[in-house]
Amino acid sequence: MTMAMDAATQTTDDSAVAPIAVFDSGLGGLTVVRALQQRLPAEKLVYFGDTARLPYGTKSPRTVLQFARQCLRFLMQINPKLLVVACNTVSATALESLRAEYSIPIIGVLTPGATAAVRVTRAAQANGPCVIGLIATEATIASNAYSLAVARLDGNIHLVGRACPLLVPLIEEGRSPDSAIVQAVLADYLEPIKSLHPPALILGCTHYPIFARAIQRFMGEATTLIDSADQTALVVSRRLATMRLLHPGGDDGGLTCYVTDQGLRFESLAGRFLGRPIAPPVGVDPEVLESAPVERP
Ligand code: DGL
Secondary structure, eight states: OOHHHHHHTOOOHHHHHSOEEEEESSSTTHHHHHHHHHHOTTSOEEEEEOTTTOOOTTSOHHHHHHHHHHHHHHHGGGOOSEEEEOOHHHHHHTHHHHHHHOSSOEEESHHHHHHHHHHHHHHHGGGSOOEEEEEEOHHHHHHTHHHHHHHHHOTTOEEEEEEOTTHHHHHHTTOOTTSHHHHHHHHHHHHHHHTTOOSEEEEESTTGGGGHHHHHHHHOTTSEEEEHHHHHHHHHHHHHHHTTOSOOOOSOOOEEEEESSOHHHHHHHHHHHHSSOOOOOEEOOHHHHHHSOOOOO
């Protein structure tokens, strides 16, 4: 029996009302929080954004795993019933290592997005072979994790990916998707993918849904944008239902946010991601995360 299945056997009320932890390098994971709030409004959510050390997408897999381990160790103190890695970069480079270290279920954002893209592409293949488009961080593209996930689902579908390192800073800066600079950056990144006419384009970074309308406009209506946030929320709800760990009721489970830097900035931009204001986030000193040794099981 796997460790995740051990957790699945817990069905006490205490377990069901425990929070869902959501982890990202910064603000982007709030797109997953929004999808979770829509699908599972009674769930208590605790969010951790490692804003001091963002971006993860330009760092090596070793550093990403080290940062992720430190953040997860912090989050585990709240005894979550399930953890969502709401960061494609961490999902692509560190998920299996993290899963091996904890007994609670850890859901990433990569497989749900790849599954949805394959579904859309298979439907379009009737008219001839098609590729899946992917835009993501440098680390996610370099990991090849999406190509491998797609190949596992359908060996006949190829994926063409493009690293878009300028998008995360533009989004974290609160730039409008309609601004000239964002339009120019999108055109430069997307043109080579658009020329391949992909039926599906995976937004392989949890920040990118913020620019979804502008990306859709550029790609045209024949391309379906795959936002892994909705797919991930669906996977979370199914997993909790299977484990009989869905929260028993209530209207709004609430959201508590922790960040490692720039709490005020996080609070003011969070509304764009969530569509509603948040309570001031709690600050966590990254030195504290770094100084305590990470215990390896
Ligand atoms: N949220 C991260 C992701 O989904 C991107 C931000 C970063 O580079 O840290 O890959």
